[in-house]
Amino acid sequence: MTLTLQPVRVATGFEDEGVLVFDGEQRLVAVLTHLSDRNEVAPGHWFLEAGFGPLSGTSHPAFADLDTAQDWISRRLSPRV
Amino acid sequence: MHSPFRPDYNPLIRKLESIFTLTADERQALENLPMQITVIEENQDIVREGDRPSRCCLILSGFTCTYKVTAQGKRQIVAFNIAGDVPDLQSLHLKILDNSVGTISRCSVGFITHEALRDICTRYPRIAAAFWRGTLVDGAIFREWMTSIGQREAYNRLAHLLCEMLVRLTAVGLVQDHSCDLPITQSELGDALGITTVHVNRVLQQLRTDGLIELKGTRLNIPDWEKLKQVGEFNPMYLHLEDLQAVA
Structure with missing residues (x-):
């Protein structure tokens, strides 16, 4: 699964930077937010702010880096055998 | 922080009196309600969904929550319970619990048998009415929470x-x-x-x-x-x- 990322600013009240995540067919599947250091739960982590399709209604994990977040999303999007 | 239960302060009476006017006799009957007092550490279940309890738990001090868990293991807390609350009072009439109650902090809990509760309600119909009113207020709180969560x-x-x-x-x-x-x-x-x-x-x-x-x-x-x-x-x-x- 090839994902494309598009940088955005997310209006979380903390001016967090983030990315829109698109799948291979350019469908928006997730919004990842790079949590600021002010966040006391997971500072500096990439947080699944919103998920669509297979990623909707799942848990909202926070990842140590963007690669790990993308791996997790890819696994969730890959067709089940 | 856990503050131990003080016998001079009966939270059940305090709670019921906040929503219902009790007579001196009714207060005394509630004072005399037999209960087994236990201290339960934080993050422990007091009762679980599916249980068939023969007693109710009165929170004497500390905080508990009423919750349900989805098939995916996600927890929804549907109520926070504080001193004076009897979070599983419904078990007096509904045999199988459809929710769990767990401690949030260290708690003093008083277990009161269904038998003792039935007895006090038979002898003091106004106490039965007070408990009923309490469960109706619980329903009002659920409605307010649902409105909050949804809207x-x-x-x-x-x-x-x-x-x-x-x-x-x-x-x-x-x-x-x-x-x-x-x-x-x-x-x-x-x-x-x-x-x-x-x-x-x-x-x-x-x-x-x-x-x-x-x-x-x-x-x-x-x-x-x-x-x-x-x-x-x-x-x-x-x-x-x-x-x-x-x-x-």
């Missing part, structure tokens, strides 16, 4: 919950000057409000920045009560307290 923004939702906790704690004498012990974690707030812990943290920080709350450890202080009520769209009417003026 209020996270910021207002959390403000509303904090207002509710403050008023309910005031009604049982656990608030001094808009300040109270609130040992609920951010993760538990998230499970109650239907938002992630990350977002709970953002909203708490926003409420702090806006001067609506002050948090020091588990101590919550509300410097601007009127403003917090306004932000939470909080109208305490649904708590149906006898003396609303005194607490809200």
